[in-house]
Every structure is written in structure tokens, then in C-alpha cells.
Amino acid sequence: MNQDLYTAGMNTAAGTLLLTAVLVVWRRELRAMVMLLACQGVALAALPIVDGIAHASAEVIGVGVAILALRGVVLPAVLLRLVARRGPARRGPARWVPARRESAPVVGTSLSLLITALLTVTAFAVTRPIVRLQATVGSMAVPVSFAVILIGIQVMATRRRALSQTVGFLMLDNGITSAAFLLTSGVPLVVELGASLDVLFVTLVLGLLARQVQAHFGDSDVGRLRELRD
Amino acid sequence: MGTATSAGYGSCVTDMTALLVLPVAAPVAAAVFAAVCRNRRLNAAVAAAAALAIGACGLLLAVARGDGPALALGGLLRADALTAVMLVVIGSVGAPAAWAGIGYVDQEVAAGHTTPRRVRLYGVLVPTFLAAMATAVSAANIGVMWAAIEATTIVTAFLVGHRGGRAAVEAAWKYVVICSVGIAVALLGTVLVYFAAVHAGIPASRALDIDTLLAHATALDPAVLRVAAGLMVIGFGAKAGLVPFHTWLADAHSQAPAPVSALMSGVLLAVGFSAVLRVKPVVDLAVGGGYLRTALLVVGLATVAVAALMLLVQRDFKRMLAYSSMENLGVIAVAAAVGTPLAIAALLWQVLAHGMGKTVLFLSAGQIQSAHGSSAIAAVRGVLARSRLVGASFAVGIAVVVAVPPFAIFGSVIAVGRSMTEVGLGWLLAVQGTLMVVAFAALASRTVGILLGEPEPSAPAIMTPRSISLALVIGIAACLALGLSAGPLAGLFRDAGLMLAGVR
Amino acid sequence: MTMIRTALRPDTDAAGSEPQASHDARQGHEARSAAAAAWGGAATSLVGLAGVVCGIVALAGRSWSLSLDGLFPMVGVQLELTPLGGLFMLLTGAVAVIVGIYSAGYTRAGHLGGFPLAVMPIFVATMLLVPAAGSVPTFLLMWELMAVSSMMLVLAGHRRAEVRSAGVYYAVLTHLGFMAILLGLLLLSAATGTTRFAEISFAIGDVGHGARTVIFVLTLLGFGSKAGLLPLHAWLPRAHAESPSPASALMSAAMVTLGVYGIVRIDLDILGPGPRWWGLVMLAVGAVSALFGVLQASVATDLKRLLAFSTTENMGLVLVALGAAALLTSSGMRDVAALALAAGLLHLLVHGSFKMLAFLAAGSVQNATGLRDLDRLGGLARRMPVTTALFGVAALGAAGLPVGAGFVSEWLLLQSLIHRPAAGDTLMALTMPLAIGVVALSVGVGVVTMVKAFGVGFLARPRTDEAAHAREAGAPMLLAMALAALVCTVLALVPAALDPALRALGRTLPVPVATLGGVVIGPAGGLGSIAPAVLAAGMASAVILAVALSRIGSRRRPPAQSAAPLWACGADGLTSRMEYTASSFAQPMQRVFRGVLRPEADLSVVRAAGSAYDVEQMAYRERPTDAVEAHLYRPVLRLVRAVAGWVRRAHTGSVQLYLVYGGVGLLIVLVLAR
């Protein structure tokens, strides 16, 4: 793989990461959000794969494939089940229909997009020391990772559905993983393994809790979880 | 720059593989045992035994430790004075808490609050929780430490929601979401450290190893490490209940079963903070001592302030205890910021004492709660007249956490105060002292209201299962003993302080 | 037995109606609690005795130190005997010996259970160890242990809401004071680079002026809170009133003085001599406390609360003496400064003796009647003649009248204040007259207070059944009170007995302490002289002469008539409701000092049913308020509460909002770390 292609590949992947993040902010259809997340996972996986091909490192490609499987397939699938599922099989009389759309947003879409823009700019501003330290193709794209991280938190903070929050969290995580891949070729395997497993488990836990929220509150709107306070 | 801190690293003199592996292996074995065995009391006893094993390993490490850190499993596990301290903390809080689980589950079963499946889950998760924490404190690699800490979130998510019901689910959701985000921020910091290390020419496979980082700390890029350190402070701070990711704490602590609250408050927070302590020497060497000091000061003071003020408006005694934990952790963070050997030793001492105190407190609070079916402060009167043991435990616990002698935190407050004035941070002591008085006032007035007075004739009796009584008695004795003498641990704390003290 | 029961608990029916079993059980319980009281009292006395011995040894100039670093991790225990500490150990020990004897007889159920009895020796021990502490951490440890153990004693009667409230007040204010001391002493040890007091004294010369000033202010505030000085005094009237009387006596006579110990040790001995305004500040704090305390005492109707406020007054006077000593030293008048210091220390000891006696007597009254309210007491002189007489001794001492215990020290204080200032010393020329005015007014109002306490509470006729059926206290209590009265009398008549102690102190303190001389007290530097014992003898002979005068013509008189009816304005007879109460007695004071006491008036009118004009019942209440609490504590509390309210409102329970906090935190870190 020549350098231009490598650069193009990396940049495309990074661009896709950011684009999907912005689109998640835009869209309010839950299923669409999950799909966008899957796309983001694919874009994320593209980073090590491109990197691995460029440096002819089977190990890195392998990691990329694993990422692809986890972030592009498994995690979105877990979330999709949450959207698709028609009521709890055994438990409780409360049969519920999963919500398909985000409920009334905390912040309007246009304002959300404005905030996203601001966060992206901020991300570019604050990553100067990192970019300065190492001016590689990957490092140049690191602001994108930070932007995705911040947008992930933004999604979590402005969306009300349990599912949307999970999507936001996974975006945040995608951003961090992408940073790892853009800066170096990923963290050591044992760390990556632990991190990925943790993410998987967190997603499962959130899915499970989301269902309990639905069962107890009759709705997956976590904005209603405001009974615990002083 | 350049202190004795890095001098002793890199040389492993004694082989302590067993002492390093056992703290992780024993609770894992206990978890497996619990998954297989159906006798829940036996399971709890085994879990308690595993916790004791952790504590014993910590003690043995403390006694047998050499000059440098001990390594095991091909450099995956690593033990130094901080590890030993934290293992002792995990063991000493874990054993009574796991043991008290017998009484807790008995009561839940008797009240029909729980299902056999949940009971088994509880039996498995508690030792798993211990294992995750033991891993976190004995990991040689910052990344593994991170993963283990994140694992505690996953494990405890179910424990927080164990009681079921709307409130428990809500607490669990918030706990998982906020902690995960916080810890993810720490991951980003870890990634940046890794980046800096790799960029400094450290081989990738060892780039996150603590010893390696310490050895090459001065070569790391300060600018990147500043960002990384900031992220790790607030990221790991999330698990330690520090501002700004502190918001999960009161909810989770108030909804979790009492033994789990004790574990979370007494150990988990400290484990989260130990991660900050781990990276602190590296950061101090790389960017100078002032940076983390400022960061920890801001975060710590903000935490103390929020906790103290929230204590003032508190109406729920379990939340009150949670905020008191926050206050203590804030004080600990400030002590870490001060960073003299004495201050570090004192803060670790406080970690241990706070763990013991909170165990006693949460266990007794759990009994009050289960008697009243509520944790509203206004609903509870005259506990001391109804149950001497529970009342005395609560009183002792509060005395511990508000730093009253003869209990141990008093000593650490004095020692940290000395350090503060010695490094010219007297104003800080003034601010913190004022906030501590606010917290003290809130805790004292509410405790007086809960414990003292004439109980109403209709007040429910406070039953204490034998297992919990035993845990309480042992806890009180331990609190007193800690306050009176450090015994063989004195040297350990001194060395941990010397090891972790920052650069000025 | 039955009669006592009904007297103690007027709301329960006759005790005879209860079943035999519970009667036996109660008797068993009482026997047990009597045994516990004997043991607890004996332990307290023994610890006190040890304190007396240590104190005498220390005053004799034997130095002794002990270091236990293994105990109390991070703090350590370093003890060291000094003459100054010895004086306070002597005082505390002596008080403890007497209180121990007293509490052996003080077994009233619900007042002093086994736990408080067990705490009492510990409390005494911590009080003895505070002046023996040789290093800053040890001092802080002992100080706080003392606070904790006294706190437990305060809360002994926790079933009553007032006790709990008093406990909280005490805990919070004493903790605030502790924080100030902690900060001050730690700054001191950091500035000198050592924690040992002995070494601090050597190294203090290198400490800068700014640091000294900060330490001075902090320690004055902190120790002042323990000594009941303004502005952190509010715990004192509550805690002293609500704790069991032996504990009140210990606290008021011994613990409170340790606050003064701190001021003498740190602010005068170690830090001093400071700039002139230090002395001025101490003088001002003392003056304000003295006036405030005595005015509040003069309008208090609760006997123990009255005594507690009087403690604030007396500690204020001591601080006036200390402040005057500091001022005079800085003016170069060392002789007079020595006199002022002697006056302050003497007053401390004397106050300990008469206040202990007063609290013990108040305890006997409470034991016998269950009452502390002067408005409901009265007529005790007939039922409890010994207690009454002994309280009279205490009241005479507290009033500062000649032949009373408090007179000599107040006289010495005045002697030290009436000095001709050095040429051109405008500050002294202005300060000293005002200080005399303050001392004089507090003595005057103190007389009102004590006349009220004694006259309304013990003389006249009983105002309630409880007071009418009081029984004299038991032998141990009377013995203890008699011992205290003996101490009072000795101090009143031969204060020069303390000369060796004062001389021992004079060798170590930077400002020498004046000695008193012999029968005629005419201290060096003093302008006048008195002979208290001669005055007492003269007074006695003058009274005898007067009695003899009234016997002139007695042979021509008809036989004396006793029990003559009193003038009741023509009514059939006097009822107790016609009597002047403590409130009415204090009414002129309250009216005169309206501006300071700011009484709170409360008029409640119950109208007759169905009518807007017919009034069924009207009640008018006026009670003095604490201006400091109203204008200092409450605004601060309001502010803190408001801030807490904002913080609370920021925690809405919304997970999204919480994530925003986290995100903002992240952004801040990213931006600032860049």
C-alpha cells in the first residue's frame, strides 16, 4: 500500500467516524442511530486494518477484524435487539412496546448540531499538544477522535432514551479506541482485550438495565429517572 | 526532580508469586465455588475467607516486602507498599462485609424481597468484585488496572440493583452510565500515556508498565502527559467519587445492600483513588509536582465542598453516609495533592480507617433501614435505646469518619495538616477545615437525632442477625485498635508514603 | 421513699400502687446504680488525686517527660510536665477529687447512668493530659479527646430534646474552635520546624510577624471557644445547663479553664510579647465576654444556665487580666503586668472553686426537686439548710464581695488596672479606665445575679410542690460540697497560700507573676493593700456588735413572736403566685439593658369562642435573646444554608445533567491542560 492510499484510507475512516457521530446527533430514529453506530464501528475497524495493511502487520489486521466484529456487528446487534424486542418474554404483566424514536429532546436538533460544531472545534483546539508531538497521518486525525468522544458525551447528555444513551456511550468508546489507533497502533493486546470485554459487558449491562427501566417505569425514557435526589 | 522514588524500582529481590496471585485467585475461586455450591451461607463464609486471604497476603507482603516491587505472572502482577496497603484495606473491609452478607440475604429472603436466582447472583458477584479490586491494585500495567477498575463497575452494577425496585434500577443505571463515562475518560488518559511512552521510545509491550514508566518518566512528553494526567484524575476520580463525576455515588450507595455499600464506600472508592496515586509519581516526574497538585487540590476541595454542603441538606441516612465518603475521599485527594511522604502515609492510613469505619456504619445503617423499611432520617429516633450494638456501631462509625479521636482518621488529619502547613498550604487547611466543620455539624446533628432520644413506642425493633452482630463487634474493635496503634503496619505506611511522595 | 418518688416525679401517681415485682426490680437497679456511682466516683477522685500529685510535682519544679510514639499512629504521645501545666493539673485534679466524691452520692436515675460514670474518669484524665502535652499533635489529641468525653457527659440525659440540642451546639462550636486551634498550632509548628513545645519556644524568635499574628488570632478564637468567650460561647450556657451537675462542675471549673491555659501557654508564653494590639484584643474580648456573660446571667432564670453565663463572665475577667498583662508588658510596666497575671491566674483558681461548689449545690437542688428553674424554686433554705448555706458561700464568692472567694482576685485585677500610665501613653490612659468600668459593672451586675440566684432560689417561700418537698442531699454530696466550700474559704481568707505556686510560675513565664505577701496582701506594683482575713474577722465582730446593739432594752420587751403573718395587702394570705420570681427580679436589669439583651416579646391571645372581643386568656412572654447568635450565627448559617441549597438544586437527579457536569469537567481539563 502506498503512502497516499494509506493516508486516504486513514482520513476516510477518520472522516467517517466524525460524520457518523454528527449524523447520530441529527437523527432521532433509534434504529437509524444504531445503524450509524454500526457504520462508525466499521470505520473504526478500518483504521487498524488500513494501518495493518500499510505496515503489513497481521496482528494489527487481526485486531482490526476483532474490532469490526465487536463494534460493527455485535454491539449494534445487542442494541438492535433492544429496539426490536417485543415485550419481555416471561416477566411481568406490563407488556411494552419499545420506542422507535427519541422522545421530546432535551435540546433541539439545530442547537444540538451547533453544540456539536462547537465541540468539534474545541476538540481541534485542545489536541494541539498531541498533534504537535507527532505529526503523522494518524495523529493529524486525532482531533476527530476527541470530537467523537465529546459528541458521544453530548449525545448521552441530551438524549432521553436508554438506548440513545447507550449509543452515546459506545460512540465515546469508539472515539477513545480510534485515538489509540490513530496515535499508535493500538494499546497492548491485553489492555485492548480487557477494554473491549468491558465495553461489551457494559453494553450488555446497560441493555439489561434498560429493560428493567422499561419494566419499572413503563418507558425507556431515562430522563424520568429522577426519584433519587436530595 | 529525581527523588528516591524511582531508585528502588526495577529490581525484584524476593519471589512472592504466591502472595501476588492469591489475592486474585482466592476470590475468583470463591466466586466459582459460589456458582457451584447452593449453600449460600457457606458461600458467604468462603467469600469472607477469600477476603481474609487477600488481607493476609497484604499483611505478609507488608512484612516480607523487599526494597523494590515484587512481580509475578510474567510481570502482569506487581506489588509494592501501596499494593500491600490496598490489599489490607480490601481484606479488612471485605471480610466483615462478605460475612455480613449472610445476615443481609437471610433478611431479604425472610422478607420475600428476593429470588433464589438473585441470591446466587449475589453470592457470585461479591467475590468477583473482590477479585476485580484485588487485580486493580496489584496490576503492573496501567491498562490492566484500568480494565479491572472498569470491571468493578460491571460487577457492582448488579449488586447496586440487587434490591430491585424503581429506585434500585435508577441508581444502577446512573451508576453504570456515569461511572462508565468517567472511567472511559481515564482510558483516554491511559491511551495518551501510552502514546507518550511509545513516542519516548519505550517498547510498546511494556509501555504501560508502571516500573517502566517510572524509569523513563523524565523522557515522556510533558504536554501530552499533562492532558493525560488531567483526564486520569477526573476519570479515575469518577470511581473515587470525586467531582465532576461524583453524581453516581449517593444514589448507588444508598440503594446498594448494606454490605455492598460498605465495600463500595470503604474499598472501591479507595481503589479508584489508588489508580491516581499509581500514576502520580510518573506524572510528577514528567511534568513537575505542581501540576497534579493543582489538579488534585481543585478536585479534592470541590469534592469536599459539595459533600459538606450536600450533607447539610440531607434527609436520608444512607445518602448521608455516601456523602461522608465523598468528603473523606476529597480530603484524601487534597492530602495526595500535598504529597509529602507524611501526607501520603496519612492518606493511606485514612483510607484504611475510613474503610473500617464505613463498614461498621453501613452495616448498622442497613439494620436500621431494614427495621424501619426506610432510610429517612426523620423516621428514625432513639436507636441507641432500641439496640445498643447497632447504635454504638453507628456512633463509632460516625466518630471515625468525622475524624474524632481515639479513632485513626484523627491522626491522619493531624498529619496531613502538618504536611499542609509545612509546604505552605495553610490557607488550604483553613478552607478544608471550615468545610470539614460544616460536614461535622451536619453529621453530628443528624446522628444525634437518629441515635439519641426517647424511641417512640411504635418504633419497630431493630433485629441484628448474629452474623452481622459479629461483623459489627469485630468492626468496632478494629476501629478502636487502628486508632490506638498501627502495630506492625506503621512501617508499611511510612514506606508507602516515601514511595509515592511527589516531586516538589 | 414514697414521698421522694412523688416529689421527683409529680406526674406519676403514688409509687405504692406499683406491683411488687417491679418494685423489687427497681430496688435492685438502684442498688446496682449506687454501686456503679460509688465506683465511678472513686475512679474519678483517684484520677483527680493523681492529677493533684502531678501538679504539685510539676509546680515544685521537677521536670519529667514521656514519649510514646507507638500510641495513636500519626500523632504519638509526648508528655511533659511544666510548672504552668502543673497549676492547671492541680486545679483540675482538685476539682475532680471533689466531684468524684460528690458523684458517688449522685445517683438519681436518668441523670448519671453507668456510661457517663465510666466516662467521667476518662474525661478527667484527658483534662489532666492537656496541660501535660509536650507536643502539638499530642496537645491536639488530648484536647479533642477531652471534647469527645465531655460531649458524652453532656449527652447523658439525651432523652430530652434540649439536651440533644445542647449537645449539637457544643459539638459544632467546639469543633469549630478545634479547627482554629489545629490550624494555629500547626502553623506554629511549621513555622518553627518542630512540634515540641519546648523546642518551639526556642525557635519562635525566627517566626515572622505575619505568621505570629495569624497564629495569635486563630488560637485566641479557638481557645476562646473552649473558655466560653465571645463569639464562640453559645455552647456553654446550653451544655453546662443540660449536663449532669457533676459534669457541669467539671466542665465549668476545670475544662473551661484549659482554654485559658491555651491562651497563656501559646499566646502569652510562646508567642508573646506581641504587638500592643494583641493585648488590646484580648482585653476587648475579655471585656465584651464579661459584660455579655454577666448580663445574660442576670436575666437567666435557669439556675444552671445562670451559673454557666457567669462562667463566661469570669473567663472574660481572666482574659481582661491577661490582656492587661500583655498591654502592661508592652508598656514596660512589668511589675504591674505581673500583678495582672497573678490576678488572672488567681481568679481562674478561685473561679474553679466557687463555680464547682455552685454547680454541685445546683445539682443537689436538681436532685432533690427535679427543678432548675428559679421561678419554680424557693424556700429551699428550710428544707435543705446545708446546701443552701454552701450555695451561699459559692454565691458570695461569685459576687466578688469582700470575705468571698472572688474578692481578692478581682481586687488584684483592679489594682493592676488603676496604674498611672507612662508619660504620653494615650492608649493606656484611655483603655484602663474603660477596663475598670467593665470590671466594675460586671462585679455589680454579678452581685445582682447572685442575689437573685440565692435569694429567689433558696430563700423566700417555695413556689411549687417540688420545691416544698425537697430533701437535703446525702452525705457524700454534702461532704464534697463542704470540701469545696473549705477550698473557697481558704482561698478567700489566705490567698497568699498560693504564693509558692505563683512563684514557681514566675520562674518560667516571660512575664513574672506577682506574689501576694502574707496576711496583708500588698503585692509589689500594687497601689493598695488589703487583709482579707482581718476583714473577715472585723466583719464578724462588727456583726456581733450589731446584734448586741439590737439587744439593748431586750429585758423590757414582751416575749418574741415567731411565725407572724406577712403583710398581704389586706388579702387573706400570701400565695406563692404573689411572690417575686426570678424573672420579675431581673426585670429592671432587662429593662435597663434592653438594647443589649434585646428581649423577644411574645403576646398570645386566646379569644373566647365566637367573639372577636372577649378574651379568654392572654399570655405575655419576654425572654432575652443572644445578640451574638442573632447577628453572627444566624446570618452565617443562612448563608451556608443558601449555598447548600444551590448545590442541592444542582443535583436534580437527572442523569443527563450529571453527564453535562462530567462533560464540562472533561472540557475544562482538556482546555486547561493544553
Added chain:
Amino acid sequence: MTVLAMVAPAAQVAGVLLGAPLVAGVMRQVRARLEGRVGAGVAQPWRDLRKHLRKQAMTPSGTTVVFSLAPAVVAGSALLIAAIVPLVTTFSPLDRMADLFAVVGLLLIGTVALALGGLDTGTAFGGMGASRGITIAALAEPTILLSVFALSLPAGSSNLGVIVAATAHDPWTVLSVPGALAFVALLTVIVAETGRLPVDNPSTHLELTMIHEAMELEYAGPRLALMEWASAMRLTVLLALLANLFAPWGIAGAGSGAGGFLLATVLIAAKVAVLALILGGIEVFVAKLRLFRVPELLAGSFVLALLAVTTSSFFASAVG
């Protein structure tokens, strides 16, 4: 120290004992004459005393030894003061035993005994009188002590003998600003302490206004006699003291012989008589103050005393 000086205290006590009723008589007589009455004569108080002393002794029900002893204590304190203060000589052996502060304290003991006697009866009047009397005494206290300060500064001692001797040695010091202020202040508090107009009306029995009389309302017979005697002695001794503090002419010094003592005795009697005449005359022209205006009067005298001290210590520090 001469034998005469040793005897002087006894002579003073005797003089005050015998003379006090006459002083009261003088004041009453002056008042009667100025009001256009004939008056009972200067010796009437003596006749009253004799009458009271012959009456039956009554002990009201419910009172204690405090009630019985109170008159003796009041009288005793007055007698002790009479023995101590320098009336005829500045060289009394008792002078070193008590200074002006102690004398003020003894005076207060008398007031306290009076108040306790009133309180012990348990009647509303007794309590009322005690409350008022003691409040006024408390408020007068600062003035007295400050006046003492003002007087002792120039003399360099608070012992009365020394003060009076100093003034006798240099009589013009009293004509200074501090001296004048202190005189007025002291006179005011003497009026207040002894229950004279305008603070208290010694001859009133109007329930709402009486102070001193309210306290001794229950006394009768010999005890009343002692009480009245005592209050006359207080007045006498205070007037004598005032006279010698500000006009010590003729007081016997260290070297005075029997003639000097005799002269001093006559002179002090004369001075007291003059003061009694003046005071009695003034009383005719003033009305009793409302009770709650009394503090204003005392506050005024306090300010005067304070000014006296301040000016005095300024003068002292200026020259000193």
C-alpha cells in the same frame, strides 16, 4: 504608731454609732423647716430607736436566719467601714487592711444583706424592693470604682489613709477638673446607695415607688431599729468619707497629739453636719425620679467619673 491612732477606729465607730441618728435627724429637721413645718427635732431618730428597741421582736412566718441576721449585717458592714475609713486620723492601723475598693465592697455587702432580707420574706414588696435596690447598687458600682481610680491616681495608692493624707498635704488638688468631676460622681452614687432623693424617697410608703422601705417592710421592733440605725450609719459614714476625701482639713496626721485628735473629731462632725444640712436642703427641691430614669442619672454620674479618670490619667501621664 501612737496609742491614739490605735484608739481612733474605736472612737470612729462610737462616733458614728452615736452620731448617725442625729445626722438623720438633722436632715429631717432641715427639710421640715424648709417645708414650713416645725419638725420633730434633731433627736427624734434617737427616740424612734428607743421606741423600736422596746417593742416585741417579731419573726414573720417562713423566714430564715437570713431575715433575722440581715439588719445586723447591714449595721455591721457600716460599723466596719466606720472603723476603717480615715475620719479622724490618716494613721489608723486598719488602714492597710482595706482600701477604697474593699470599702466599696463592704458597702455592697450591706446592700446585699438588705436585699436578701427583703427577699427572704417572700412577699411581693420584699422582692420588688430587693430587685430595685440591688439593680441601682449594681449600676452605681462602676461609678464608685472609677471615682476611686480618679482619687487614687494622684495619691499613688487606693488606701484611704494615703489618699486623704495626700489631699491634706496638698489641698488644692481637689480643685482640679478630675477632682470636681469625681466629687459630683461620688455624691450621686452616695445618694443612690443610701436611698435618698431623688433616687428613693426615705419617707415614702407608696407601693409603686418605694425601694428601701419595701425591703424592710416586714421588719419590726428591735430589728427595725437596727435597720434604721444601720441606714443612718451608712449615710453618715459615707458623708464623712466624702468630706475627708475632698476636704481633709484638720485631720490628725502621724504626729498629731491628743489635741489634734480632738480637733479632728470636732471638725469631721462639723463637716458631716454641714453636708447633712446641704443634702437635706437639696432634697426639698428635688422630686423623686421615676424608677427607670434612675439608670440615666447613674449613667450620667458614670460618664462624669469616666471623664474624671481620663482627665486625671491624662494629667498624670502628661506630667508623669
